[in-house]
Amino acid sequence: MSQWIWYPGDYEIYQNMLLHSRRQEFGVDYPCFWTVSAPYPRVNFFRDIDCKEDGEVTFFIRGTGYLFFDGARCAAGVPVKFSAGKHRIEAVTLATEGIPALFSDSDIIPTDGEWYATPGTYTQDGFDVAKTAHECRRVGCLPAYTDKDADLSRFPFREETIKPVKFVADGRFTVYDFGRESFGRVCLVTEADGVVISYGESYEEAVSYGKEGGHSSLVYERLSERGSHELASRAFRYVAVLGKAWGVCAKTEMLPLNYAADFRCDDPKVKKIFDLCAYTFHLCAREFFLDGIKRDRWCWSGDAYQSYMVNDYLFTDRETTKRTITALYGKPPYYEHINTINDYSALLIIGTAEYVFRSGDTEFLRFLWDKVTALYDFIISRLDERGYVVGRPGDWVFVDWSDIDKTGAVAAEQILLFQVYRSMADMAGWLGMADIYTVRADALRERIERDFWCEEAGAYRDSCDSDRNHISRHANIFAIIYDFCTRERAEKICRSVLENDNITKITTPYFEFYELMALCKMGRLDVAQQTLTSYWGGMLSLGATSVWEAYDPAEQGTEHYAMYGSDYGKSLCHAWGAGPICFLGRYCAGVRPTSFGSETFTVAPDPGLYETFTAKVPMRDGVVEVRYDRGRVSVLTALTGGILVFGGQEKPIIPGVVCEI
């Protein structure tokens, strides 16, 4: 069946551009501050096709353009008759806005993934795939766009109309409660000009519209004219209306994802937390993996990196991972780091390798390769004479919001660079290319060990260019996660850093995710489980219907909603809060791929504090079910390649047969 086709990656780049133009705060547009790529305005499409029967085809073009049908020029929008047999079709398109795209109305000559596209040119002798110029590739397309009038600027969410579960009059406002965190387009009929809609993830936020300074709700709009409205897409649980209106409902926009994963244990709260995390993650998995749905709604590489991992243990939704990675790379050349952050460039490359390892998707890697190498070259071009990452003009050496000594070369950045080298080596290997990276990784490791490791502290210090010898958790966590250090040093780090209350605590859920993963990896799953109950459980007790951007149990009432200097600046639905899904599946149920494409995997359960649990963990195109009951483990899956590892024993898992230890 025909679909609209475009230059591959340009749909993602176009949606990324639209997405990053949509943020508003206090009624003011707030586009992102980093570089955004644009789609190619001019694209040529090509296909050689052997038609089984005679037929007629009409092509449609987004932008301006024309076609060559067997070398004869013809117009879009005009039917062309053709006979059975071989035909060569070329289309030249140029769109001064949106993305250039092509669509045919024929099932005999459909526009589909079999076409090629290039932002370059066909040669004078016509196009020859064998002589592909740089940048000539298989087209992109989506099953959602099969209509000739399809709107490519509109992302194909699954839509559902929801109604408020209740409403109350509160002073000047009528407040509609939709029961839980939602995302979509509020619809209503206003009976006067100038009605104001104020959105709230909390009730207090919705009714705070109009307060001065940072005390108002973050997102609101004024409807200048009376009438029927379908508003822009927003996050909300509560909608406060100021002025006469009726018929308030909302059309939600969600990806149609399959909830393959599950986790239950003897503590019933854990299942509730798992569902809370899953729903939060689902809301944030949109055009791309977003940080959160209320405020930024931007695509941050560090947040997205964690989302790839959570996604693999929840939806295994390859498409959103691929869209996100594609959008984050944008188009070379690179003049600044991804999101302007040094670590985020590294995490994009590392995340790419991890996705390809788990999925086995070398086709996607091949599509990305020139971007990966361009970003790698950009990173390398900014190293210092020692081969260390340092902050160059325009760089944001982020790591985390914490007290880190960022003088000169920072340990966390170097360990990420080490992992970049190893990721490049892996990816080059999967593509059958030379490995010029491992020697660099080895040399860098040696240098880092020499410059940053403090034997007396049992830890890597933040900076090797400073006299402070300051220790923070961050580099030490990365050293464990990325198998940078020996097991012996990792255990030392565990004792002297992770379990040492004198080392400044992690304060952001972002790095908390990495710390929990490191603890799980070091066999301290119980700490993660305790945090799950106290931290995530705490939000649940306060009535959260999605996981917050941050949570401090010591705070009271609306203090919970404040952040970044605004009373309601905090996002109450943030993807990085969904981490438990990953550590429950990966470390508690213990399901982990062990070879390229997840062809083989181990199931090595670690119950930690739980006496019983039942887990469904997605893997490849199937599910692994793991049951644990007081010392006994059983695994059932239809997949090949599994090995159960438990209590010092190993057993191959036979597909369709319960495997027990």
Added chain:
Amino acid sequence: MSQWIWYPGDYEIYQNMLLHSRRQEFGVDYPCFWTVSAPYPRVNFFRDIDCKEDGEVTFFIRGTGYLFFDGARCAAGVPVKFSAGKHRIEAVTLATEGIPALFSDSDIIPTDGEWYATPGTYTQDGFDVAKTAHECRRVGCLPAYTDKDADLSRFPFREETIKPVKFVADGRFTVYDFGRESFGRVCLVTEADGVVISYGESYEEAVSYGKEGGHSSLVYERLSERGSHELASRAFRYVAVLGKAWGVCAKTEMLPLNYAADFRCDDPKVKKIFDLCAYTFHLCAREFFLDGIKRDRWCWSGDAYQSYMVNDYLFTDRETTKRTITALYGKPPYYEHINTINDYSALLIIGTAEYVFRSGDTEFLRFLWDKVTALYDFIISRLDERGYVVGRPGDWVFVDWSDIDKTGAVAAEQILLFQVYRSMADMAGWLGMADIYTVRADALRERIERDFWCEEAGAYRDSCDSDRNHISRHANIFAIIYDFCTRERAEKICRSVLENDNITKITTPYFEFYELMALCKMGRLDVAQQTLTSYWGGMLSLGATSVWEAYDPAEQGTEHYAMYGSDYGKSLCHAWGAGPICFLGRYCAGVRPTSFGSETFTVAPDPGLYETFTAKVPMRDGVVEVRYDRGRVSVLTALTGGILVFGGQEKPIIPGVVCEI
């Protein structure tokens, strides 16, 4: 005074994109087949300003965005009060279509050329010009866009309403004759649905609408609804209307250029030809230097290269040269040659150097430099192991429409490469950078002389990879123009190639320009003068009101209008026909710059066949007047740096004083 400001070069890139989407033939859109760059969608603007007084400013943004005024976030469209003294203003903008742009309504804080812009980011600590990241530059702006509602997609032509000088009823058509070749928007009122407008550069073309195959007029449109119309911009002298209409007129669009140049001699026809050329060139000098105004209306680097030269002897309109060069470079990286043609990439670099030499505009060169080097690197990346230009996949080794042996390495391409090296050496020198190019030029020259020169033929052969030993004029012309060969060899070439009727004649006005320049340079101005009278004079006798794309005196009637397989495929207003302006000014009047920025120049008249002539030749920001009368020359100019060279004598030209020999 405030102007809309944008990232420099992006306005040109945007107009280039629009321009290349506008071609239509036989009712079908026909965008260009080569790569087109897009503007940066997201741009940050910056300025530090010391205000002399208090005031209020409102900023306006194209796209979405906001501002930081002294670090405080504020919205576009909302007035901000400020006090006298220093302020720092930053704006973040993102446009999902068009170009992101900024405008202020204040004369105290105007948006003007003093601002900086970057498609990258400001740092977390705000912007610091001293730490400019790559791509941070002074903004672009134009005096035409001083209104907050200005339409940046509309190029600021000078408009004038013209009326037909007569109209006739011809069968089904009413044909309006505007008296001469024109370009603009036809306006009319139609009294029925479906009225058809057919454009003609010739009468015959206008009334040929509706004929099958290639026999119709090239450009026409059907107005589906009755009413008042202002149509898209087109080229025409004749407008044939099929259906009931009245009030036919046109709004012409021209650049407001100053006719500084003039040339008259004892043959009155020459002045008419000069004016014909000047008008033709004026019509084709638009957003950019176009090939012609009817058919392609595209920006071709080879055509444009000749236009820079003609322009220097007619309008010295730097802005159009700069816009053209900027649009042709577009944005690196390069995956294909400019217009896909190897020689056109070379001519862009050569043309850049020539423009900078003549104008002294190092600021423009600095702006272009990363593009120049990227294009140079692209050219070099495709050389063969001998260092020769060869046709790689996707390349179009054009040189000219002629019988040239294009096997392997082609001489004309190598001589252009030689000139590219020399141009790079010059440009690097003007920017105070190292010359890594001259050694390459010297090595290449040696190799070319060895591989291509045929002593017995007294010429360079087309290909060194072929047994044909075929000689054509092209490489030999380039060898003279670019001082590639010794004077001795040039004279040999003159005899054995240029004046040898056995060597295939040049058939395109494009290469005819180069040949005439070579002849003039070799002291054979008389040949150029004869061609002027016969070739250009011939078109004039046939009633041409602008110079045609091609002209064959042997053809009859409407044969003159056919080209590229269509009865009216030929453009009757083509820039490359304006070459006489250049050779009359440069060789007949003999005015030629001799140092960087045209700081010094010679006036070395060569009357050729003329007994008397009077020439006004523009130079820098002035004019040089040259009079010749039967062996006596006098020169008058307000400019410094001139030397009169005539009859074996040399005299310095004193500004404001007639200099005679």
